[in-house]
Amino acid sequence: MIIILKPKANEEKVRDLIKRLERMELSINYSEGATTTVIGLIGDTSAIDMEILRAHEIVADVKRITEPYKAANRKFHPDDTIIEVAGHKIGQGYFNVFAGPCSVESEEQIIAVAEAVKKSGAGFLRGGAFKPRTSPYSFQGLKEDGLKLLLKAKKATGMPIxxxxxxxLHLALFEDVDLIQVGARNMQNFTLLKELGRTRKPIFLKRGLSSTMEEFFMSAEYIMAEGNRNVILCERGIRTFEPSIRNNLDISAIPIVKRFSHLPIVIDPSHAAGTAWMVEPLSKAAIAAGADGLMIEVHNNPKEALSDGAQSLDFDEFSHVMEIIKERIAFEGKVMG
Incomplete structure (x- = not known):
């Protein structure tokens, strides 16, 4: 349920109303936007008389929310959310590029990639230390050593990671990580999501391979329900019957997120198609559809990469794509976050 307040409602009367609602053992989500102020009620609202609330002098309207996700719902938070990470703004007109290798392989490699993607204009360095792989015999990442190398690259370049x-169980290792990613395979690892919700670390949540949009929003809800509202959504392609590409990039996810949620949405064109030559056109499509950022895999030598080399851009290719990205986001009236 949401309560829409009248413009310039008396602050003392607003506080009194919130206290009265809290005595009913409801969780309160107060959202003051540019034009609308909303009080969101989370919990059992079946006993609330909507007409009595509507009669309150500071209340403009009362509505029941039918969607199961509340905190992630735009009705609870009408304005777009801006997530701030290490001095970068993500969402609501701010555009960010997250770039780097699928896997951290060595100190020399990750620092070289960090310097190259920063030079081309990327704001964040991405790199896998712990790698979930389909085959147990594939390279699983350098794990804790990989995290240490990422932090060395951060120190060398100043790029957030x-x-x-x-x-x-690994959460303590991520203390100095700026943005924690939840991969597609862990999107419904609810124990992990709850623990991340109890931190205040910004979370980058990827959509599952076969997940509906409602399931995607509900995974964000697991994090937000525990108190962490710093969630960024990422569409990375979904599994379909088409065998010629790795996954189908669901561009429609962008307008759906913009309509039903207030959270930022980033597109990962690299994992979507699984081929480097499709990164540029998919990036263009994502920007045109209103994405708040792109996650792009970049490697110093894609042919020798220990994982996902086929979808990784080399430094020259990434520089070329970044020039196009900068032109497109300027045309869309956005700025680099």
Whole structure:
């Protein structure tokens, strides 16, 4: 349920109303936007008389929310959310590029990639330390050593880092990571999501391979329900019947997120198609559809990469794509976050 307040409602009367609602053992989500102020009620609202609330002098309207996700719902938070990470703004007109290798392989490699992607204009360095792989015989990442190398690259270049967490047991290792990624395979690892919700670390949540949009929003809800509202959504392609590409990039996810949620949405064109030559056109499509950022895999030598080399851009290719990205986001009226 949401309560829409009248413009310039008396602050003392607003506080009194919130206290009265809290005595009913409801969780309160107060959202003051540019034009609308909303009080969101989370919990059992069946006993609330909507007409009595509507009669309150500071209340403009009362509505029941039918969607199961509340905190992630735009009705609870009408304005777009801006997530601030290490001095960068993500969402609502701010555009960010997250770039780097699928896997951290060596100190020399990750620092070289960090310097190259920063030079081309990327704002965040991505790199996998813990790697979930389909085959147990594939390279699984350098794990804790990989995290240490990412932090060395951060120190060398000043770039904030984003990397994937596999288990809540590893959370202490991520203390100095700027943005924690939850991969597609862990999107419904609810124990992990709850633990991340109890931190205040910004979370980068990827959509599952076969997940509906409602399931995607509900995974964000697991994090937000525990108190962490710093969630960024990422569409990375979904599994379909088409065999010629790795996954189908669901561009429609962007307008759906913009309509039903207030959270930022980033597109990962590299994992979507699984081929480097499709990164540029998919990036263009994502920007045109209103994405708040792109996550792009970049490697110093894609042919020799230990994982996902086929979808990784080399330095020259990434520089070329970044020039196009800068032109497109300027045309769309956005700025680099």
């Amino acid at each position: 984003i990397t994937e967490i596999m288990s809540e």
